[in-house]
Amino acid sequence: MKEKHVLGISGGKDSAALAVYMRQNYPELDIDYFFTDTGKELPEVYEFLGRLEGLLGKPILHLNPDRDFDYWLKQFNYFLPSPQTRWCTRQLKLRPFEQWVKPFLDDGYKVYSYVAIRADEEFRGAYNSKHENLIIRLPFKEEGIDKAGVHEILEVSGLGLPAYYEWRTRSGCTFCFYQQKIEWIGLLERYPEAFEEAMSYEKTALEHDSPFTWSEGESLEQLSRPERIEQIKEDHRKRLEKIKARRSINPLRPNAEPIDNDDLYGQAKVCLSCHK
Template sequence: MINWDGPSVRHILSLSGGKDSTALAIHLRDRVPNMEYIFHDTGKELPDTVAYIERLESYLGQRVIRTTTRQGFDDILRTKGGVLPSGRRRWCTDYLKLKPFEAYIGDEPCINYVGIRADEDRVGYISHKPNIRAVFPFRDDGIDYAGVVRILTDSGLGMPPYTEWGRTRSGCFFCFYQQKIEWVRLKQHYPKLFEEAKAYEKPNRVNGQVFYWTDEPLDQLERPERMAAIEENWERTQERKRARRTQRPLVDVLGGLETEPTPRDGCMICQL
């Protein structure tokens, strides 16, 4: 039987470079003095994400440990015969996030602090290893999306810099869970990374089939007329959302109710 209050229990917060895990690190900085902060660097992160982690290190006054493995994305892709990960083949999450996380912890008792908010109806990644216990401070403390934004603002860190140009998630720059508009923004803000993502779309060695990051090839998505159509469609969607917000009940408006602009899906350990 593990004594979860004992001195031998490790306290670990896994950071993604996203707003929630960053806000949780700030929220717990003075509450859990022996916290270990870790970051699973895939080597395919946005420069914005890496810079945000470094700013957080300065705020915490503590190094965030990188759990980078010997095998990077390209190494594992070769073992997969060039078959890209997708929503049905999430080997990137398994090999570059989950396995490094559990390898770092080993068999020692550990409390894993998870940044799922009070306004979210999801579970997130929960290890089945008996020595790892997940806790949810934001849920316990009633902290929702507005509370997370407030924590980041008050700390001076603010929201992750990639949100300024329209990206909604942390994780690899070629994440297959990206929206079409996020691919367009990547092309506009990091054209070299877009080209790198596009170069992965080639016949694999298993059956010669070409796999794509999204439901259309990036060399088609990047055509000016296609990008313009995606942006136009995105803007219409935003207008509908703004219209719905103006129709909220008066009690919500007076109460300052705020919700996350884009509900999240995908690899939970990547985007908290």
């Protein structure tokens, strides 16, 4: 049976580390790397993808959905996507991937898709394949590679972390609903135009009786008030101080892993195709 090997790149650290790991440890596999572009990504994502392409020595194919976010927002009656209704993942990420691999499956290929779920992420499952010849493989989980291992792969390769890790833990759209409130503040301060666009989408959604706002429990207009910004930043500072005080130094790893928002706020159940 003919075989095809594919690996989705989200713009985040885990999928980038998996791409590097597979190239280094399984050079005999001719892997096609792809990125499903929603058109709403952070500029740092594209910069990181460019550096990753240079390291892999192979282009990353951009899969662009045939219909954009605005089209699907209208189809869903202007209701914002949310953890309960993740239509953005289905329509802008999974649908383009399924359309891309369908001709290969129809032509009798067995398609192996490699997904970057780590060994320390027991609570996360992979994409549920609907075709018997679309095989999902989890190399990190199978080979015991955890978060520290991912950081080591990126550090040793010279790729490092995406630049947005200075203020945001996950990749994905600029207005992803899985962002923590401190990350929304980061978006406001670094990319005010993107924040304004998210506010506009939210205002339209609320006018159409959407039950969701981008950030749980408050609108972006409320979140962006000066006194609320200071409150969110103060809460973030306190969380960071607590984690630093509790963290013990590992003599085998004197350069401790950076503390990210997963450490501070707990690992959210996220969309794998966007954030891994």
